[in-house]
Structures are given as C-alpha cells and as structure tokens.
Amino acid sequence: MRLQRVAAQVPAGARLADIGSDHAYLPVALLRRGAIAAAVAGEVALTPFNAACRTVRDQGLEQQVRVRLADGLAAIEPADAIDAISICGMGGESIRDILDSGKARLSGRERLILQPNGGEQPLRQWLMDNGYRILHEEILRENRFDYEVIVAERAGPVAYTEEQLYFGPLQMQARSPAFLAKWQSILQRKQQTLANFARARQAVPEDKVQQVARQARWITELLA
Incomplete structure (x- = not known):
C-alpha cells in the first residue's frame, strides 16, 4: 500500500531516482505500466543492490533502469536528467541526511516523494530551510503502523510554524480520520x-x- 501511494505521486513520464530502492519494485512497477520514462535505482548495500539487479534483469528492463551501488544521491549522474526522487522506508532524519549530503546533486527542479518511518518533523524542517514547499501529505495505516507520505518541490522561501512542522501543514488542514x-x-x-x-x-x-x-x-x- 505504501509503494502504491508513493507511486501515485510520481509525475507521468518522469525520470525517477529511487534511492534506497531495495528490490527496485517501485521503478519496475512504474515502468511496466508505462507511467515513467526511465529510472535509476540506488542502493548503498550489496545484498539489496544485487536483489534490485535481479528484479530489473528478470523484467527485461536493463535499458530503462540503471541500478547503481552508491551512497544516497551519489547514485544520480547529470546525464540521468532526473526530475523525481523517491526515498522511502527509512527514518525522517536519515532521509534528511541523504538530501543534505547530496545537495550538490539536486537541480532544484525535482519533485521529492518521501515516505519517512517517523522523524517527519526534522525532515519538514530541512525542506523549509532549503526552500521546498510541501504539495501533498497523507497518512496511511499498514500493519498497525502509521506511515506518512510527503511530497515537495522547490519554490523559493517557505515559512512554516513550529506546529506545522510537527504535524504537517496540509495534514493540519485536512484533519483526516487517520491523522x-x-x-x-x-x-x-x-x-x-x-x-x-x-x-x-x-x-x-x-x-x-x-x-x-x-x-x-x-x-x-x-x-x-
């Protein structure tokens, strides 16, 4: 369910970098339905890197998905022309650190689709500090855990209150039952x-x- 909700936020025809891709399920699923043009699957650990390579090879998608063994955004190369980045299934602080240490690889034109497991507040703080406006937020409950999806794009100076950073500015307005x-x-x-x-x-x-x-x-x- 989490991957479905993340996939729904990837723009049609995007060139996606999925960082911490694990088995590369997200880029492969999007490519199989023709939703994106190309993808990079980045993994820092050898075992999931090999798993991602197998998934891509088994689906015959080696031409459309580049699987790279790299730390964070180091998986992205300028020639990839990436315009969407997904980072899912890790703590918000870890996602923040990946974005911060890889800032030089960000053109500022990418949509960020982030699915933190906790630590949303420091992640939102980084987005605000770096001029990213939050375009979409949602909470979903899966296996008795609450997960959040945060989508942001760079938009110049952004100001959120402490409470908005804590709860999520759009979630505070929507007040969904899950929230x-x-x-x-x-x-x-x-x-x-x-x-x-x-x-x-x-x-x-x-x-x-x-x-x-x-x-x-x-x-x-x-x-x-």
Missing part, C-alpha cells in the same frame, strides 16, 4: 511519559519535560 487517530494515540503516549517523568526518582532535565508538555498541549488543541 486524528494517529495523534490521539500519540497524545496518550505523551501523557504517559509526563506521568512517568513526575514519578521518576532521578531528575528529568527541565527542558525535556517542557518539550513533551508543549507537544502534548499542541496535540490537545489540535484534537479539540
């Missing part, structure tokens, strides 16, 4: 954390207590 259910669950965990802090025999740093209390307040106001 509200996710934050209801998180609020319960925050309240439990605060109760644990209050009972802790060792002093918890005041700034940590205040941070959790502030987040709990934001969630309570959001759900009101």
Whole structure:
C-alpha cells in the first residue's frame, strides 16, 4: 500500500531516482505500466543492490533502469536528467541526511516523494530551510503502523510554524480520520511519559519535560 501511494505521486513520464530502492519494485512497477520514462535505482548495500539487479534483469528492463551501488544521491549522474526522487522506508532524519549530503546533486527542479518511518518533523524542517514547499501529505495505516507520505518541490522561501512542522501543514488542514487517530494515540503516549517523568526518582532535565508538555498541549488543541 505504501509503494502504491508513493507511486501515485510520481509525475507521468518522469525520470525517477529511487534511492534506497531495495528490490527496485517501485521503478519496475512504474515502468511496466508505462507511467515513467526511465529510472535509476540506488542502493548503498550489496545484498539489496544485487536483489534490485535481479528484479530489473528478470523484467527485461536493463535499458530503462540503471541500478547503481552508491551512497544516497551519489547514485544520480547529470546525464540521468532526473526530475523525481523517491526515498522511502527509512527514518525522517536519515532521509534528511541523504538530501543534505547530496545537495550538490539536486537541480532544484525535482519533485521529492518521501515516505519517512517517523522523524517527519526534522525532515519538514530541512525542506523549509532549503526552500521546498510541501504539495501533498497523507497518512496511511499498514500493519498497525502509521506511515506518512510527503511530497515537495522547490519554490523559493517557505515559512512554516513550529506546529506545522510537527504535524504537517496540509495534514493540519485536512484533519483526516487517520491523522486524528494517529495523534490521539500519540497524545496518550505523551501523557504517559509526563506521568512517568513526575514519578521518576532521578531528575528529568527541565527542558525535556517542557518539550513533551508543549507537544502534548499542541496535540490537545489540535484534537479539540
């Protein structure tokens, strides 16, 4: 389901770089239905790199998919003319670090389709700091976990509030049932954390207590 939702955000006819491609399922699925023109599948680890090579070879797509063993955006070469980048299935901080360390490989014309497993706030912070506007956000629940999809394009200076970075600016507006259910669950965990802090025999740093209390307040106001 996650790959389907990510695939739906890849522009028709795009030249896609799928970073951390694993078995290259996403670019292969898009090419098989004629949705994209070409793809790069980047993998930093040898085992998934070999798996991606097998998938591409088995589907007879060696001419359309370049599988590269490389760290992050180093998989992208100027001649690829990439205009969409997908990075899925890892923490938001890891996605942020891949984007940041590979900034020189970004032309600024690419659509970023990102599917972080947690750590959405620091990822949104990076997008804002680097002039990327969030065009689409959604939450989906799969195997009892909540996953987010964030789509962004560079648009010049962008300003989001702390709360918008925390919740997602578009998600705050849409208030989907999945979004509200996710934050209801998180609020319960925050309240439990605060109760644990209050009972802790060792002093918890005041700034940590205040941070959790502030987040709990934001969630309570959001759900009101």
